Structures are given as C-alpha cells and as structure tokens.
Amino acid sequence: MHDITLFVRGAVREVFSTMASIDITCNEEFPEIATPPFTADGIVGSVSVTGKLNGVVYLVFSASLVKKVCNSILGDDPARSSQEENDVIGEFTNMVTGNLKSKMADKGFNCKLSIPTVLRGNPITIDVAEGNLSLSNQFIVDGTQDIISTLVFAKLDE
Amino acid sequence: MTPKILSVDDSKMIHMVIGKAFKPYDVQLFYATNGVEGLAVATRENPNLIILDVTMPVMDGVETLTKLKSDPLLKDIPVIMLTAEAGRENVVKIARIGVRDYMIKPFKEEALIEKAGRIVDLQAKGSGSGKAKSITDPATILVVDDKQAIIQQVQEAIAEYPWTVIGTAQCGEAIDISSRENPDAVLVSLSLPDRAAFNFFQMIRANPKTKSIPVFGMCIKTALEEQAQAQSIGFTGIITKPIDPSDLNFRLTKAMSLDTSAKYFKMDGPTLMISRMPNSISDIIANEINSHIKPKTQEMVESGVAKMIIDMTELTKIEMGTIKLMLTIMQNCVDLSIKYRVAGSPEFIAQAKTFAETKDLVIYASREAAKEGF
Numbered sequence: 001m002h003d004i005t006l007f008v009r010g011a012v013r014e015v016f017s018t019m020a021s022i023d024i025t026c027n028e029e030f031p032e033i034a035t036p037p038f039t040a041d042g043i044v045g046s047v048s049v050t051g052k053l054n055g056v057v058y059l060v061f062s063a064s065l066v067k068k069v070c071n072s073i074l075g076d077d078p079a080r081s082s083q084e085e086n087d088v089i090g091e092f093t094n095m096v097t098g099n100l101k102s103k104m105a106d107k108g109f110n111c112k113l114s115i116p117t118v119l120r121g122n123p124i125t126i127d128v129a130e131g132n133l134s135l136s137n138q139f140i141v142d143g144t145q146d147i148i149s150t151l152v153f154a155k156l157d158e
Numbered sequence: 159m160t161p162k163i164l165s166v167d168d169s170k171m172i173h174m175v176i177g178k179a180f181k182p183y184d185v186q187l188f189y190a191t192n193g194v195e196g197l198a199v200a201t202r203e204n205p206n207l208i209i210l211d212v213t214m215p216v217m218d219g220v221e222t223l224t225k226l227k228s229d230p231l232l233k234d235i236p237v238i239m240l241t242a243e244a245g246r247e248n249v250v251k252i253a254r255i256g257v258r259d260y261m262i263k264p265f266k267e268e269a270l271i272e273k274a275g276r277i278v279d280l281q282a283k284g285s286g287s288g289k290a291k292s293i294t295d296p297a298t299i300l301v302v303d304d305k306q307a308i309i310q311q312v313q314e315a316i317a318e319y320p321w322t323v324i325g326t327a328q329c330g331e332a333i334d335i336s337s338r339e340n341p342d343a344v345l346v347s348l349s350l351p352d353r354a355a356f357n358f359f360q361m362i363r364a365n366p367k368t369k370s371i372p373v374f375g376m377c378i379k380t381a382l383e384e385q386a387q388a389q390s391i392g393f394t395g396i397i398t399k400p401i402d403p404s405d406l407n408f409r410l411t412k413a414m415s416l417d418t419s420a421k422y423f424k425m426d427g428p429t430l431m432i433s434r435m436p437n438s439i440s441d442i443i444a445n446e447i448n449s450h451i452k453p454k455t456q457e458m459v460e461s462g463v464a465k466m467i468i469d470m471t472e473l474t475k476i477e478m479g480t481i482k483l484m485l486t487i488m489q490n491c492v493d494l495s496i497k498y499r500v501a502g503s504p505e506f507i508a509q510a511k512t513f514a515e516t517k518d519l520v521i522y523a524s525r526e527a528a529k530e531g532f
Contacts, residue, residue, distance in 0.1 A: 018264035019175070074174050084170060091169040094213060095263045098242025105247060113243075115168075115215055 003107065004100065005032055005135050008150050011099035012139060015092055020072040024139040024148065034136035034151055037127040043085065044119045045093030051111030053104050055131050055154025057097045061089060065146040082120070090116035109156060128153040161278040161415055162203055164188045166196030166222065167211035167240065176209060179267035183280045193217025197225055200232050204449060206278045206415055212241040220252065227256045231445055234395035234409060236277045256389055279370040292417040297321045297342040299410065302332040302358065303376065304350060308399065312345060315403035329358040336368045342414050345397060348377040348384040359393060372413035408442045419450040430465045431458055432525065433487055437472040444479050448486065455490040466491055467528045470502040476509040481516060501528040
C-alpha cells in the first residue's frame with residue numbers, strides 16, 4: 001500500500017472524528033489504484049498541491065453525508081445554504097490535505113497547498129492530465145450507507 | 159472587563175466552532191475572514207487574544223502575523239495560530255515570527271479552551287472574576303527589580319491611577335507575593351542574575367492561581383537577545399528602559415483588560431458628558447480614545463444624555479491626529495443628535511484657526527465658559 005494512501009486514511013478518519021464526531025471505516029475492498037476518469041455524484045472538495053508532490057487531492061461526499069456533517073458541526077438547520085455546506089467541505093479538504101502535506105514533508109516531499117475549491121454536480125467527472133499516481137480510498141460512515149471517497153492524482157518528484 | 163477574542167479565518171465553520179467553544183465563557187468574540195479584515199478589527203477592538211488561521215485568501219496568516227508584530231499598537235496581542243499543517247518547518251516558521259501558541263487542525267474545542275485559558279482569564283458566564291475592571295478600580299502591580307530607581311519610576315508612571323505598586327528585588331519573594339496577593343500585573347527585570355526572571359516566569363505560569371497574570375519583562379532597548387527569549391517563552395510583552403509612562407500605562411491597562419474610557423469621558427451632572435483630551439496625544443492614546451468614541455456616544459443616547467463638551471484645554475499643541483480625533487467625536491455627536499461645544503486653551507484656539515477643518519469652529523476659552531448657557 002502506498003504511503004499516501006495510509007496518510008490519507010489516517011487524516012480522513014481523524015478529521016471526521018475530531019470535528020464532526022463521526023466514526024468512519026475504510027472499505028478495504030475498494031481498489032487502491034484509481035482508474036480515471038472518476039465519476040461522482042454529490043459534492044467534491046479539492047485542494048491543489050505543488051512542489052515535490054504535485055497534483056490534486058479530492059474528497060467526494062454524498063449529499064446526505066454533507067448534511068450530516070454540517071448538522072453535527074454547525075447544528076441542525078433544514079434550510080442550510082449550499083454556501084455553508086461548501087465552507088465545511090472546503091475546510092475538511094484543507095485539513096486532510098494539510099495533514100497529508102505534513103506527513104509528506106517528513107519524507108522529504110515538501111509542497112504548498114492551494115485554497116480549497118468545492119464543486120457540485122450530478123454527475124461530476126474527475127480526470128487527470130498527467131501524473132504517475134492515481135490513488136483512491138472509500139470510507140463508510142459507521143452504521144449508515146453514507147460514503148466518502150478520496151482521490152489523489154499526483155506526481156512525485158523523486 | 160470581558161476579554162476580547164478575535165478569530166481570523168476564511169471558514170465560517172471554524173468561526174462557528176470557536177463560537178461554540180467559548181459560549182460558556184464570559185468573552186466578547188469578533189470575527190474576520192482574512193488578514194486585512196483581521197488587522198482592521200484588531201486595530202479597532204484591541205483584542206486580548208487573536209486566533210489566526212494560516213491559509214486564507216487576500217492576506218494569509220503568516221503575513222498577518224508579521225504585520226501584527228511590526229505594529230507598536232498590536233504587537234503585544236497574543237496570537238494562537240491555527241494550521242492544518244503540522245510539519246516542523248511550518249511550525250518553526252510561525253514560531254519565529256512570535257506566535258504564542260499554535261493548534262493543528264482538526265482540533266477539539268476543549269484543546270482550544272485550554273490553550274486560550276493560558277493566555278486570557280476565562281471566567282464562566284455570570285461568575286465574575288473579582289479583578290479590576292475599570293481604570294478607576296484599585297489594582298496591584300508587582301515590580302521585580304534590583305534597582306530601586308526603576309520601582310520608583312513605575313510608581314511615578316502610574317501615580318494617576320488607584321493602583322498599588324509592590325516592589326521587590328528577589329524573585330523568590332516575588333513568587334510568594336504573587337501567590338498571596340494575586341497581583342493584576344507583574345513587571346520583572348530580565349537582567350536579574352542567573353536568568354531569575356525567566357525561572358520566575360515559568361513558576362508563575364505553572365501555578366494555576368497565577369498562570370493568567372500578565373507578566374512583562376523589563377530591559378534596555380539594546381538587550382535584543384533577552385527580549386527575543388522572553389517573547390519566545392510567552393511573556394505578555396516587553397517594557398524597555400527608560401520607561402515611557404504613557405506606553406507603560408497603555409500596555410498595563412490593555413493587559414489587565416481595563417476599561418479606560420473614564421480617563422477621557424466623564425459625566426458632569428446628570429445631563430452633560432465631558433470628553434477630556436490629555437495634554438499630549440500620542441498615536442497610542444489617539445487609538446485608545448478612538449476606540450471609546452462610538453460606544454460612549456451610543457451609551458449617552460441610550461441614557462438620555464444629549465450634551466457633550468469636548469475639553470481641549472490641556473492641549474497646547476495641535477497635530478493632524480488631534481484634529482482628526484476631534485472631528486471624529488464631533489461627527490459621532492452629529493450622527494446621534496448630541497449637542498456639543500469645544501473648549502480649548504489660548505494656544506489651541508490660535509492653532510485651530512490655521513487648520514481648514516477647524517478655522518471656523520467656535521472654541522470656548524474654558525470648560526466653564528463652554529458650560530454657560532449650554
């Protein structure tokens with residue numbers, strides 16, 4: 001298993017548990033190597049990474065999971081604006097990518113992060129222009145059918 | 159006085175998490191969504207603590223921190239940096255600029271409260287701290303210096319306030335005094351032998367009873383190494399010798415979170431407010447007065463007070479800053495339908511005629527003259 005996959009798994013679990021008190025379990029059956037293009041339904045947060053690690057990190061949330069996460073952090077609000085939801089998704093993606101960045105820096109792969117971007121669509125197709133890494137993870141929220149996926153399309157400058 | 163905490167973050171989610179974390183405590187929260195807004199709010203509100211995100215649009219946290227630390231009015235405000243990047247390089251970078259503490263995202267609310275509680279006095283809502291709240295309340299200042307002349311200088315610098323100075327040359331004795339008297343602020347000489355000031359500071363911070371007391375290090379301007387060491391371990395600020403009384407007063411009142419408005423705004427009978435300007439208005443004082451204008455004039459309207467005398471009789475020299483300050487007070491009065499009159503010394507009246515903004519202003523020769531028939 002690639003180090004990036006391990007780091008992302010740890011980061012996603014920590015962010016969900018600490019910020020939203022939501023426990024998630026990694027779907028070990030899900031293929032680690034992603035085959036782009038990747039098609040997703042829901043809301044996607046992304047942060048670009050440049051430097052010795054060059055690429056994009058995506059977090060893909062189902063619409064129902066976004067509502068759960070937002071309710072857990074911000075309190076229940078049936079009429080919550082999509083702007084507030086985007087803010088939470090962007091911040092989660094920033095935290096996961098920041099955590100990954102720190103771990104990669106310890107291994108000598110220093111990089112810088114962009115401000116998070118959030119995309120909405122049904123479906124959204126994510127493809128990669130170039131890169132030697134296409135890594136994916138899938139997590140299931142304990143006791144539910146809600147899913148979060150992560151994608152890392154990147155190139156390591158070794 | 160309720161501690162003011164400013165959160166600078168582009169994420170509404172983080173603002174809400176911070177708001178939730180501090181909800182049980184008696185604090186006043188302010189929010190800004192980037193460094194530019196953050197600096198503006200910090201200048202206006204003089205917060206006791208800033209919680210600053212690193213990654214933000216417009217102006218990021220590192221640039222904001224650098225600007226805060228280079229501004230004489232803002233440099234003493236303690237900053238907790240929030241970052242999603244736990245890497246050593248990042249942490250060292252922000253520590254070098256002078257951050258008090260940092261938190262790695264994701265974070266638990268309890269962890270934030272624990273860190274903030276080391277910097278500001280967090281009191282549960284409704285409990286009341288029993289500490290001095292206003293500039294007119296008694297307070298105790300502990301001065302630890304082996305030079306009696308410095309203790310004397312501090313006493314003279316704060317003589318206008320009802321504050322008691324306790325002086326000692328020994329850090330051991332200072333520890334006992336701190337535990338016993340729980341002073342409102344401590345000034346300690348950084349040049350005491352055997353790094354005694356630094357050990358003293360660590361002991362003060364380790365004691366739950368004294369950990370929130372503001373502690374200033376005192377040294378000469380050129381002792382840069384001592385200043386850097388003191389800042390890196392979390393001293394509230396540095397007071398350089400020779401002591402500038404107005405700087406010392408400003409920083410002590412700010413560190414003790416005292417309401418200083420009584421220095422400049424005082425009721426004269428039930429219907430008249432006097433706004434008194436001191437004989438010399440530095441940038442620090444102008445900023446302090448500015449921060450009180452709006453709340454004070456609003457408070458006047460709410461309590462049915464509709465007249466103000468802007469008393470400039472102590473001022474002998476007018477500068478552009480003084481004019482701006484006076485115009486701000488006048489404008490606030492106009493906006494809130496408060497009637498005002500200006501009183502000034504003969505020098506003030508003569509100089510006011512030379513400024514376009516004040517040349518036509520009617521200025522009374524004394525406060526008493528301004529009160530007549532008002």
